[in-house]
Amino acid sequence: MAWIVGVCHPSASAAGPTSTDAPSDAAGSLPEKGYRLLRTKPFLPADFDQEIFDALPEIWDEPLRSQAAKATPEERRRMTMERYGLTPSPEDPSQPLQYVVGADGSWTMSCLACHQGQVAGQAIPGVPNSTYALETLTEDVRLTKVRQRKPLGHMDLGMLMLPLGTSAGTTNAVVFGLALMHHRDRDLNLLNKPPRFDLPHHDMDAPAWWLGAKKKRIYIDGFAPSNHRMLMQFLLVKENGPERFREWEDDFRAIEAWIESLKPPAWPGEINASLAEEGRVVFEHHCSACHGTYADSGDTYPERMVPIEEIGTDRVRFDALNAQNRQDLIESWFGFYGESDGLTTPEGYVAPPLDGIWATAPYLHNGSVPTLWHLLHPAERPVVWKRTPTGYDQERVGLEVDTFDALPVSRMPQAERRRHFDTSKPGKSAVGHDYPDLLDEEEKRAVLEYLKTL
DSSP states (O other): OOOOOOOOSGGGGOOOOOOSSOOOTTSSOHHHHHHHHHHHOOOSOOOEEHHHHHHGGGGSOTTHHHHHHHSOHHHHHHHHHHHHTOOBOSSOTTSBTTEEEOTTSEEEEOTHHHHOOEETTEEOTTOOOTTOOHHHHHHHHHHHHHHTTOOOOHHHHHTTTSOSOSSTTOBOHHHHHHHHHTTBOTTOOBOOOOOOSOOOOOOBOOOOGGGGGGOSEESTTOOEEOSTGGGGGGGOSTTOOHHHHHHTHHHHHHHHHHHHHOOOOOOOSOOOHHHHHHHHHHHHHHTHHHHOBOOTTOOBOOOOEEEHHHHOSOOHHHHHOOHHHHHHHHTSGGGGGGTSOOOSSOOEEEOOOOTTGGGSOSBTTTTOBOBHHHHHOGGGOOSEEEEEEEEEETTTTEEEEEEESSOSOSSOOHHHHTTEEETTSTTOOOOOOOGGGGSOHHHHHHHHHHHTTO
16 A cells, blocks of 8 residues: 555645744735644744753663664654654754744744644644654653753643643643633633642543534534634633733634645545445444535534443543533633533533544544554453554554553653553543444444545
């Protein structure tokens, strides 16, 4: 199979030069402007500088540290990006797609940190970043800053109070939102309140951004209305007051336009057309009531919420927010003060659309299932798995992984531990979504082939 997975939207291939200057309104279409803003405009304080990034290999565990010391600068940079799940920019491979790198050497995280990854080593606009190791990166940056006697930033200090993602490729983003909104009123003014220490930490798998155009609400429990303001929640650092959110609102209208312009990538290999057609029939009979239908004449998507008791998947995310948490967000500036369509008491999780599902591994809302084959075979889902950096399992359709009955070594460096997804941990269970048990093996094989076509 020839893997040619490239940029699937013209706006994503024209990022322009990297700088901290925002592009003018006249520079292309609204979606193109939105992409350039993500790549060039820092909306947060810088996380670290180029000197810090270049020195990170000096604190790695052996033998990786010695390997990096002997490598060429280009190879060492590649090793550094691979360790932290960063994707080299097509315009300048020395810089990642996930950070805005300023002319002064500053590195500032953007929304693309979680929402811009790669499949089989190739960047796909809007694909979740399933290799991003934010907690490891922040931990290494903090240690390097101490060595260089540089001040700690908001991420370095924030990690001391809450985990950033205990498995590579996942994020504690919902809890970030809870923690940040705790210190704001409905107009986003800062409140002088002590931090919360009762937050229900749990890791999530970021959704594919090209699915946003089909959804009226966002998040796995579908409680928040989908609008450009909701994209701005994670800018709530103390440096950003209410006036900045209003100043940047047009920027995020453009960013939302880019997100909604994204199209799912086509499966790059061969497809058994007759088997896929068999799978379509099975899918439409058993799966379409929740996940919709996909046809040249037009798609349907019911955006159906499945009760948590029925779906049976890990419920830690469902229980993490209460009605007051949801209401506070919906009735704030982000939710247009309650005028937009939000839910305070959802029943469960919303079945997502499946466009481009072949590229969005791992699966389930917490990223606990590495391939579509494992999703279709609930009893075969691994207890612990570790992916290769850029490998892709063409047969099982998903991540190339090694599987284990338990962590292979009880004591290992934290960075290595985070590379293993342990489904026995709270919030990381791979149980539930047992509907494929109704199918026989031939039907499962046909559905797997059909899913490649979406």
